[in-house]
Amino acid sequence: MTATHNFGASPIRAASTADTFKAALYLASATLNAATTVYSATGEVSGTGYTAGGVTITNATAPTSTNASATAGVGYWTPSASIVYTTVTLTTSFDTVFIYNSTQSNKAVSVHTFTAQTITAGTFTLTMPSNTTTTALLRLATT
């Protein structure tokens, strides 16, 4: 988790600090799939209080890895705080958050979906799961 996307401060590549990751919201009508490799404003929500590109993710906790054996283990990472869009009005339903690396040319990290929502003069909060081998937001396992 410190190669292309560097979630921690001890990367394999030449950076000495973690990258900046962002979270953008997408309309229920948008299509994000395996062909989505970088951030795009197409299909992104728009409305009062929302800035295109979304918000910066709080990343105070570097990725963790555990080894079950010499060849098996799990690497995992979770943002260290909720992702919050404060005082926004988003009247067209949205159901997707797209996480991307704004340091590395906006390359895609992951796509997460939820029940379609609208927000009216309110706050949209995405609370992160516990950062463990079985519940972290991103988990990579080898067996």
Add this chain to the structure above:
Amino acid sequence: MDDSLLVKQEGTVDNENELTVWTEYWLDGELVHRSAHVTLKQMPVFAGGDTASF
């Protein structure tokens, strides 16, 4: 504004993918506030190709 005029509605979605709690306030039949709080439970629908090279 007299807060007593506001009508509050709340709802929850709880499934294997998420726990969502939403709150609405209505005034004279008009939605004046809606917030939502989503807790993600599942792995990503899709992780970019570069993610696989972490």
